[in-house]
Each structure stands twice: as structure tokens, then as C-alpha cells.
Amino acid sequence: MTSDLRRQLILSAAKRCFARHGFAGTTTKSVAAAASISEGLLFKHFPTKSALYADILAEECEADPAFAELLGLEPSTETLVVLIRGMVQHFLHASDLPDQEEAQRLRLMMTSQLDDGEFARLLYEKIGDLIGPVFTASLERAVAAGDATRIGREPLNLFWFAHHTVLMAALSRLPTVPCLTYANAADLERQVCEFILRGIGLNETAIASHLDRELSLLPGQKVTAEGA
Numbered sequence: 001m002t003s004d005l006r007r008q009l010i011l012s013a014a015k016r017c018f019a020r021h022g023f024a025g026t027t028t029k030s031v032a033a034a035a036s037i038s039e040g041l042l043f044k045h046f047p048t049k050s051a052l053y054a055d056i057l058a059e060e061c062e063a064d065p066a067f068a069e070l071l072g073l074e075p076s077t078e079t080l081v082v083l084i085r086g087m088v089q090h091f092l093h094a095s096d097l098p099d100q101e102e103a104q105r106l107r108l109m110m111t112s113q114l115d116d117g118e119f120a121r122l123l124y125e126k127i128g129d130l131i132g133p134v135f136t137a138s139l140e141r142a143v144a145a146g147d148a149t150r151i152g153r154e155p156l157n158l159f160w161f162a163h164h165t166v167l168m169a170a171l172s173r174l175p176t177v178p179c180l181t182y183a184n185a186a187d188l189e190r191q192v193c194e195f196i197l198r199g200i201g202l203n204e205t206a207i208a209s210h211l212d213r214e215l216s217l218l219p220g221q222k223v224t225a226e227g228a
Contacts, residue, residue, distance in 0.1 A: 007045050010035045011059065014052050023053060023108055050112070054122035057105070061130060071130065075137035077147040081197065081210040083135060084162060088192045091166035095173050103174055110171060127163070128156065135159045139200065147206035151199075158200040165196060 013035035017026045032039040046052040073079040094102040112119035136155045142148035172180040197207045
């Protein structure tokens with residue numbers, strides 16, 4: 001069996017285990033048994049449980065048609081706004097999903113950062129590799145088009161600032177009784193989008209033009225970054 005095929009079989013077995021028992025209840029030993037291999041062979045492909053789980057999440061993102069469409073968009077100011085809008089929508093509604101899968105991942109992410117940080121590091125690396133190039137290229141196009149001013153020397157930092165803003169907003173809403181109730185929740189998505197877009201350098205004209213267009217689309221007509 002080729003290494004790539006073996007890796008896919010391990011991932012398939014791991015998905016079943018994680019779906020049934022969650023991250024905490026799944027062991028590398030149980031994944032190896034489900035894949036009919038030794039635990040030692042599993043470690044040759046995935047050195048830790050966190051690495052295995054992070055790879056599964058990255059594959060799910062890449063397999064999401066909307067996410068794949070987003071990554072295929074031509075870098076532009078509009079693409080930048082679509083990306084930010086999708087990220088805001090994804091995080092703010094993470095706790096609303098009936099299966100609570102995304103909420104559990106957010107809890108795991110924060111637990112990792114309070115512990116050894118391994119899972120968080122792996123996931124940040126994969127998110128950066130997937131979305132970072134689209135974000136930075138689109139921001140460069142926005143600057144070149146006069147829709148944005150350049151802020152700082154590291155454009156990817158602006159992506160992480162945006163990511164961490166919506167991540168913290170999502171965490172405050174995870175408990176059954178939210179830690180913080182934002183006023184005028186109906187307008188929250190727009191307010192967060194505007195806050196981030198201004199923060200990464202977009203001017204008011206570009207924000208009004210592209211964000212209004214994005215918000216006017218029906219859910220089935222827009223591309224979002226919900227797999228991020």
C-alpha cells in the first residue's frame with residue numbers, strides 16, 4: 001500500500017473515531033485499531049493526535065465547495081471583503097450550529113493555547129497556509145487600486161488581527177449564558193466587518209461599496225470562508 005493511500009485510510013478511520021468520541025475521548029491507539037494498523041505505523045504518518053486532528057480540519061476546509069471557490073477568486077478589494085465577511089459570519093454563528101461541532105473546536109483551540117499550544121500552532125499554520133496568500137494578495141490589490149492604505153510592513157499580521165478579533169467575539173458567546181451580550185445584535189455582523197475592514201486599511205468608499213454589495217446577496221448567492 002502506498003504511503004498516500006495509507007495516510008487516507010488513517011484519516012478516514014480517525015474521522016469516524018473523532019465523530020463518535022470527540023477529541024478528548026479518542027486515542028491514537030483507538031485510531032490505529034480502527035485503521036487496522038499498529039500505533040507505531042500511525043505515528044510515522046502523524047506524530048500526535050493533535051497533528052491528526054488538524055489535518056482532518058484542513059481537509060474539510062479544502063473539500064468545502066464555498067471555501068474552494070473563495071480560494072479560487074481573483075485577488076481584489078471585493079475578494080478581501082468577501083473573505084472578511086465570511087470569517088465574521090462563521091465565527092459569530094459558531095455556537096448557533098445544532099451539532100455544536102464548531103463550538104467544540106473553538107473550546108479545543110483555547111484549551112490548547114492555555115496548555116502546550118500544540119494543536120493551536122498546527123491549526124494556525126494550516127489556516128495561514130490556506131487563507132494567508134488570498135488575503136495578502138487581495139490587500140495588495142486593494143492598496144494598488146486606491147481602496148486601502150498600507151498599514152505596517154507585515155500584511156499577514158493584519159489577517160491574524162482580524163482572525164483574533166472575531167475569535168474572541170465568538171468565545172464570549174460560547175457559554176449557554178453568553179459572557180457578553182453585544183447591544184443591537186442585529187447589526188453586529190456589519191459593525192464587526194466595518195471595524196476589521198477599517199483596521200486593515202480600507203477606506204470608507206471601498207467599504208460602503210463592497211460591503212453593501214456583499215450584505216445584499218442572498219445566502220445561497222455568496223461565497224463565504226465558513227471552512228476557516
